Amino acid sequence: MIGILDGALTTLLYILASFVLFIIGKVVYQLFHPKVKVGYELVEKDNLAFSFAHVGYFVGLLLAIGSAVMGESNGLIEDLINIAIYGALSILLLNLSIIINDKLILSKFDLKKEILEDQNAGSGIVEGANAIATGLIVLGAIHGEGFGTGGPIVTAVLYWLLGQGILFVTTIVYNLITPFDIHEHIEKNNIAVAVGYSGAIIAIANLIRFALMHDFESWYITLEDVAVDVGIGLVFLPVARLLADKILLPGRNLTDELVNQEKPNTGAALVEAFAYVGGSMLIVWAL
Numbered sequence: 001m002i003g004i005l006d007g008a009l010t011t012l013l014y015i016l017a018s019f020v021l022f023i024i025g026k027v028v029y030q031l032f033h034p035k036v037k038v039g040y041e042l043v044e045k046d047n048l049a050f051s052f053a054h055v056g057y058f059v060g061l062l063l064a065i066g067s068a069v070m071g072e073s074n075g076l077i078e079d080l081i082n083i084a085i086y087g088a089l090s091i092l093l094l095n096l097s098i099i100i101n102d103k104l105i106l107s108k109f110d111l112k113k114e115i116l117e118d119q120n121a122g123s124g125i126v127e128g129a130n131a132i133a134t135g136l137i138v139l140g141a142i143h144g145e146g147f148g149t150g151g152p153i154v155t156a157v158l159y160w161l162l163g164q165g166i167l168f169v170t171t172i173v174y175n176l177i178t179p180f181d182i183h184e185h186i187e188k189n190n191i192a193v194a195v196g197y198s199g200a201i202i203a204i205a206n207l208i209r210f211a212l213m214h215d216f217e218s219w220y221i222t223l224e225d226v227a228v229d230v231g232i233g234l235v236f237l238p239v240a241r242l243l244a245d246k247i248l249l250p251g252r253n254l255t256d257e258l259v260n261q262e263k264p265n266t267g268a269a270l271v272e273a274f275a276y277v278g279g280s281m282l283i284v285w286a287l
Contacts, residue, residue, distance in 0.1 A: 010076055013076065013080065014069055014079070014083070017069075017080055017083045017084070017087070018065050018068075018069055018083070018087075021065045021068070021083070021087040021088075021091065022061060022062070022065060024087075024088070024091060025061040025064075025065070025091045025094070026061075028091050028092070028095055029057060029061075029095060032095045032098075032099065036112075036116065038054065041054075041116065042054070045119070047115075047116070047119050048119065048121050048124065049114070049115045049116075049118075049119045049120050049121045049122075049123060049124030050115055050116065050119075050124060051124070052121060052124035052125045052127070052128045053115055053123075053124040053125075053127035053128045053131070054128075055128060056125075056127060056128020056129060056130070056131040056132050057094075057098070057128070057131040059128075059131065059132045059135060060094055060098075060131035060132050060133075060134050060135030060136075060138075061091070061094060061131075061135065062135065063132070063135030063136055063138065063139045064090035064091065064093070064094045064134075064135045064138040064139060064142075065087055065090060065091075066139055067086065067090050067138055067139040067140075067141070067142035067143045068082065068083045068085075068086035068087040068089075068090055068142065069083060069087075070139075070143055085153075086142050086156070089142065089153065089156065089157075090138045090139075090142055093134075093138050093141070093157070093160050094131070094134055094135060094138055097130075097131075097134035097137070097138070097160075097164060098127070098130060098131055098134065100164060101130040101134065101164075101167070101168075102127065102130070104168055105126075105130065105167075105168065105171045105201075106123070106126060106183060106186065108183040108187070109183065109187050111123055111126075111127060114187065115127060118189075120186075120187070120189045121189060121191050121194075122185075122186045122188075122189045122190055122191045122193065122194035123186060123187075123189075123194070125191065125194040125195060125198055126186060126194050126197060126198055128198070129197075129198030129199075129201055129202055130201065132202055132205070133167060133201045133202050133204070133205030134164075134167075134205070136202070136205040136206055136208065136209040137160060137163035137164065137167065137205055137208050137209060137212070138160060139209050139213075140159065140163065140208060140209035140210065140211065140212030140213045141156050141157075141159035141160040141163060141212050142156045142159075143212075143213050159212050159222075162212075162223075162226065163205070163208045163209075163212060166204070166208055166226070166230050167201060167204065167205060167208065169234075170200065170201055170204040170234065170237075171201065173234050173237060174197060174200045174201070174237060177237060177238045177241060178241075178255075179255055180193070180255065180258075180259045182197055185258075185259055185264075190258070190259065190264050191264065191266050191269070192257070192258045192259075192264035192265055192266045192268065192269035193258055193259065193264065193269065194269075195266060195269035195270055195272075195273050196258060196269040196272040196273055196276075198273060199269075199272060199273020199274065199275070199276040199277050200237060200273075200276045202273075202276070202277055202280075203233065203237075203240075203276035203277045203279065203280035204230065204233050204234070204237075204280070206277070206280045206281070206284065207229045207230050207232070207233040207280050207283060207284065208226070208229075208230060210229055210284045210287070211225045211226040211228075211229040211230060212226065228287075229283070229287060232283055232287075233280060233283060236279050236280075236283065237276065239279075240272075240275040240276050240279045241254065241272065241275070241276075243275055243279075244271050244272045244274075244275040248271045248274075248275060249268055249271055252268065254268060254272060257269075258272075
């Protein structure tokens with residue numbers, strides 16, 4: 001009975017520590033975006049675009065915090081210290097990633113303007129997906145850190161940089177396999193294109209997470225794991241799009257549904273996104 005109570009108390013403390021980190025993550029978001037009035041956007045303006053982006057941030061934040069909480073226990077005090085250290089690191093990396101991705105992935109227009117001024121829901125979906133993808137990468141980077149060059153924290157940061165680089169490459173590949181300009185249609189508030197694209201980057205981020213979560217042994221082994229897992233994923237992207245087109249949407253052309261009709265078919269885009277994310281899960285389970 002005493003052991004059960006001790007276990008319950010320990011679990012409660014971990015949950016409390018995670019909750020504190022979540023509040024800190026919310027505060028840090030505001031520090032990184034001092035001009036954004038969160039309450040005003042959500043309640044006064046009823047800004048759906050911002051809601052998509054902000055909820056995506058919270059999902060990414062939850063995943064990032066999970067990286068600090070998961071793993072084997074080393075004793076309550078040491079665990080709480082590790083949660084504090086790696087939780088703070090994960091929050092910092094997540095917010096840095098959102099800024100980097102906004103500048104690199106959708107570089108042809110001002111994403112903040114699209115979300116806050118134009119209330120472009122497609123842009124909000126993409127920013128939310130970027131945060132979720134980043135949360136997955138941070139989860140893999142911190143959970144898979146080890147005593148590489150410079151120690152575990154340096155290894156985690158290098159893992160994160162590697163994941164961010166691969167995510168950027170993914171956006172290039174996705175643009176190549178689609179017969180239309182992603183930037184152009186997202187800027188036009190095409191929610192369907194935004195949903196399909198978001199599914200692709202979350203799917204690849206899940207594969208990056210899986211590759212990085214292996215305990216660090218050497219950089220050669222790490223890069224080999226990442227190359228294999230992500231390489232399979234990048235090859236799978238056009239296959240998944242073909243499957244969505246020919247099998248999941250029989251008798252319909254996916255491109256026509258997304259961009260070549262007056263009202264883009266968001267339902268068809270959800271099918272496309274499912275094909276990407278579902279395929280990435282199958283790959284992870286099979287590897």
